[in-house]
Amino acid sequence: MSKQPKTVLIVEPSASGHHMALYVRHVARGLLDQGCDVILLTTEKAIGEPAYQMVQTECSERLKTFLMPEIGKSETSSALGLISAQLKSWRAVKRGFTAVRTKHPIDIVYVPTLDWVAKATEIFGSPFGDMPFVALYMAPKHHRFETSLGPKSRQDWLYDKLFRRLLAIKTLRNLLVIDEVFYEFAINRYPFASRKLRFAPDFGEITGDKSREVCREELEIPDDAVVILVYGSLTKRKGIVELLNAAANPGAPDNLVILLAGKPANDIIEYLENPKFRTPVESGRILKCFHFHAADEEYRAFRASDAVWIAYADGFYSSSGVLYQALSAERPVLARKEGLIGRLVGIYRLGWRVNTKNESELTQLLHRIADVNISTPYEFNCDSDFLHQHTSQAHVAAVKGALSSDQ
Numbered sequence: 409m410s411k412q413p414k415t416v417l418i419v420e421p422s423a424s425g426h427h428m429a430l431y432v433r434h435v436a437r438g439l440l441d442q443g444c445d446v447i448l449l450t451t452e453k454a455i456g457e458p459a460y461q462m463v464q465t466e467c468s469e470r471l472k473t474f475l476m477p478e479i480g481k482s483e484t485s486s487a488l489g490l491i492s493a494q495l496k497s498w499r500a501v502k503r504g505f506t507a508v509r510t511k512h513p514i515d516i517v518y519v520p521t522l523d524w525v526a527k528a529t530e531i532f533g534s535p536f537g538d539m540p541f542v543a544l545y546m547a548p549k550h551h552r553f554e555t556s557l558g559p560k561s562r563q564d565w566l567y568d569k570l571f572r573r574l575l576a577i578k579t580l581r582n583l584l585v586i587d588e589v590f591y592e593f594a595i596n597r598y599p600f601a602s603r604k605l606r607f608a609p610d611f612g613e614i615t616g617d618k619s620r621e622v623c624r625e626e627l628e629i630p631d632d633a634v635v636i637l638v639y640g641s642l643t644k645r646k647g648i649v650e651l652l653n654a655a656a657n658p659g660a661p662d663n664l665v666i667l668l669a670g671k672p673a674n675d676i677i678e679y680l681e682n683p684k685f686r687t688p689v690e691s692g693r694i695l696k697c698f699h700f701h702a703a704d705e706e707y708r709a710f711r712a713s714d715a716v717w718i719a720y721a722d723g724f725y726s727s728s729g730v731l732y733q734a735l736s737a738e739r740p741v742l743a744r745k746e747g748l749i750g751r752l753v754g755i756y757r758l759g760w761r762v763n764t765k766n767e768s769e770l771t772q773l774l775h776r777i778a779d780v781n782i783s784t785p786y787e788f789n790c791d792s793d794f795l796h797q798h799t800s801q802a803h804v805a806a807v808k809g810a811l812s813s814d815q
Contacts (some may be wrong), residue, residue, distance in 0.1 A: 412812050415513055416811060418435065419519045420448065421450055422521070423455075426612075426640075430612070431520040435520060437467060445472075447508060449475075450473065457700070479497040479501075480493040491528065497528065505535060516540050516542065517540070526545060543584065552747075555589050558725035575601035580604060586610040606809070610732050613736055613800050616708070623709075626708060633665040636666050636717050636777075637667045638717045647744070651770075654771050656688050656694075661778035665693055666693065666694045706733075710737035716740070716742070718743050720743075721764075725748060728749055742760050742773070743761050744763070
């Protein structure tokens with residue numbers, strides 16, 4: 409028999425990406441509106457970020473916040489370095505949880521993004537002791553070769569064994585995943601724990617009421633420009649280098665504008681200092697809006713755009729919150745052919761797929777987009793069932809169900 413928890417502790421140490429601004433924000437608000445008491449356990453670094461301020465503003469005094477030690481970060485990409493960093497994170501969250509528990513009664517813990525401590529939890533068990541918890545695992549990897557999403561890894565067998573250990577933790581009430589391919593893989597691979605596995609559809613939410621013309625005017629973008637948006641954490645992982653090079657190519661469409669909207673990594677800032685980008689930047693063909701975007705600015709960026717770039721670099725095979733933001737804004741996407749994103753874009757006709765390593769192919773696609781009236785659906789079905797299934801309401805409902813479930 410299911411029972412609604414009275415007090416939920418949400419553990420999220422990071423305000424980057426969509427961790428705080430999307431998942432924590434919507435789930436916390438949904439739980440509070442349902443009558444739950446909600447406590448957020450996070451870090452001092454996170455509360456200094458605009459994303460946390462957004463959560464705090466929407467939840468006001470109803471959300472209590474406690475601090476945990478800063479989480480560990482791996483200085484190498486080795487498996488040993490990953491485990492070492494995750495062990496530090498595991499210890500940090502355990503100390504933070506213990507401190508909160510001494511001051512407040514807690515019914516259950518929710519971890520919106522388990523990935524930063526998943527391996528340590530698989531090895532050392534739950535950092536929450538005997539407290540039941542629910543977690544959302546964003547990007548498991550060991551299924552990718554078997555499901556044709558990505559290359560085989562030498563660690564697949566190990567990650568499979570570790571995942572079995574995670575599912576065997578008695579206090580893990582439910583494990584949510586946003587990767588529908590992994591969900592189907594997991595319920596068949598791990599039938600002994602299939603009741604613990606739940607699908608929580610990923611989502612994005614873009615809301616506003618300004619017209620495309622007004623949004624473009626505010627950004628000083630010509631009305632006849634074809635705008636490709638790159639949004640969020642601006643890193644080389646998003647394949648920005650390939651897009652920038654294509655945009656700076658003399659063969660690129662004359663009316664093409666690349667809108668970079670979000671917080672840039674240092675390597676992107678440095679890359680744009682290359683002399684070949686001077687003219688595109690000065691002419692407004694590469695538009696730099698380098699800051700965290702509040703909800704109204706986020707809406708303006710998407711509304712002013714014709715398509716959204718999510719062609720992540722090699723090695724990225726997971727989901728992307730920006731994909732669902734683009735769908736919410738009814739904008740097609742440009743994606744690589746590989747990985748989960750490429751498969752979803754191909755199946756549900758959500759935009760275009762391209763080999764980003766082939767600059768000629770990419771340039772041709774940019775011309776193709778520039779020549780199309782984007783206001784008419786073209787290789788993109790904004791009314792698909794896929795779009796309607798991936799909403800904030802569906803995601804929050806899945807989380808609420810997992811928190812209330814006795815399995």
